């Protein structure tokens with residue numbers, strides 16, 4: 449029930465520079481050079497302590513449908529450079545016409561809690577193909593992860609109350625609305641008002657009515673009675689069109705008539721004014737009239753801060769309708785996910801690697817000379833020779849991590865303890881015996897894990913040589929996963945004000961590899 453918006457190839461849904469670089473790789477005969485790219489973000493959104501991974505199902509749909517149609521190629525053919533001459537030569541367009549994705553892709557399943565600098569997706573394959581996937585992968589993962597995280601924050605605040613997503617009218621266009629509804633449900637909403645999202649994604653749909661219904665009648669009582677008459681099984685009356693507490697009395701009147709007909713007044717909705725005060729007063733009126741089971745729904749520019757405050761004020765609201773601030777991720781409109789080249793495969797098996805060590809994740813790595821080391825890999829290739837790549841920056845946080853990365857999450861009986869990023873290709877099995885994790889921003893901070901420490905590797909195979917090897921769980925399973933994942937997080941990581949930083953570090957061998965590479969690259973710069 450996912451991906452229906454992406455049942456067609458969207459291979460041109462990318463930045464032009466990806467296509468021009470693809471052309472460059474093709475032209476310089478490096479298109480097939482094997483590369484590894486990691487997709488990760490550097491900072492949790494909303495000044496929070498965690499992020500929810502989301503968007504993989506749509507990534508899978510995108511990749512499975514990937515191809516350049518005749519129409520796509522016709523368009524690329526007419527693109528010109530500064531000199532008005534065609535950008536791409538015909539033979540390249542023929543190459544694209546026959547291009548089939550053959551990448552290996554690993555990803556962290558949707559609904560997993562993730563943290564800065566961890567690869568959420570790792571793409572390994574011909575560099576031209578990896579490059580073409582950068583923009584769409586970022587587009588798909590960044591937005592959905594952002595919205596799922598926002599919804600998860602709202603869920604933390606509303607606890608067991610009902611959370612409805614009402615955002616379509618304020619969403620960023622059609623797709624923004626659709627994917628936001630999907631991600632919001634995964635993050636923790638109970639239902640959406642978006643009917644198409646309900647249909648395509650199997651999300652429960654719910655709703656009340658608008659002020660226009662009330663305004664279209666001679667008076668409020670008539671409007672409520674008429675609504676109850678036509679929809680007796682879904683009576684949630686919006687009471688604030690004229691005078692809220694008077695509106696509650698009118699709703700009670702309609703409720704009495706409903707009860708006589710064997711139905712019930714399911715709820716009233718407040719959409720303006722002081723929601724704490726009005727909900728408390730409305731609750732008193734409803735209870736006094738015997739409508740203890742009638743729920744009070746609230747909406748009006750809500751977000752997790754306002755809801756938290758309303759609950760602290762003793763508001764008697766049990767159903768929360770959240771629109772604009774959820775689907776637009778109002779206080780942080782983008783997750784800053786990036787996609788960085790982390791390794792390039794050497795073509796000749798006996799070629800020494802002058803740029804970096806093998807990044808052995810073991811205690812022994814310390815004792816070895818790492819210069820020019822050609823290492824044995826334990827994966828499906830007998831000998832792999834990788835040149836590790838990284839992007840330097842003056843800001844430590846912006847320096848990318850090299851390597852073919854995997855994330856190992858350690859846990860104890862209380863929940864998740866720490867995540868260790870390690871270099872898979874440098875792995876010689878010893879990481880499963882014991883491992884040392886180093887804080888990337890303070891190398892003196894270390895943690896040791898022995899072989900008995902329960903753990904899980906987060907990235908799972910999704911595509912092998914372009915063929916899908918992973919079935920996305922249904923959306924309800926993904927949604928449930930978010931809650932079990934959050935239950936494993938220390939409360940300090942989940943708090944909104946100055947959250948505790950969940951420990952994410954580099955395995956010792958990878959830390960060494962990164963440090964050495966930084967030094968090599970900086971030296972290279974000064975010599976130039």
Ligand SMILES: Nc1ncnc2c1ncn2[C@@H]1O[C@H](COP(=O)(O)OP(=O)(O)OP(=O)(O)O)[C@@H](O)[C@H]1O
Nearest residue numbers: 719720721722723724725748749750754757758761
């Ligand atoms: N008791 C409360 N504590 C904190 N925030 C509240 C409380 N009651 C309402 N709010 C929030 O205050 C914000 C705006 O309310 P404001 O009074 O400006 O407009 P309004 O109630 O929508 O008025 P109107 O729609 O009549 O113009 C909304 O985001 C609403 O959710």
Ligand SMILES: O=P(O)(O)OC[C@H]1O[C@H](OP(=O)(O)OP(=O)(O)O)[C@H](O)[C@@H]1O
Nearest residue numbers: 614719747748749750769770771772773
């Ligand atoms: O406030 P949001 O979180 O976006 O939730 C959705 C809003 O959409 C509807 O009204 P609309 O905003 O269209 O009109 P109104 O502001 O006049 O109520 C509804 O009554 C909510 O207030």
Ligand SMILES: O=C(O)c1cccnc1
Nearest residue numbers: 614641654655656657769
């Ligand atoms: O059903 C509702 O009450 C609703 C739907 C969309 C936006 N605001 C409210």
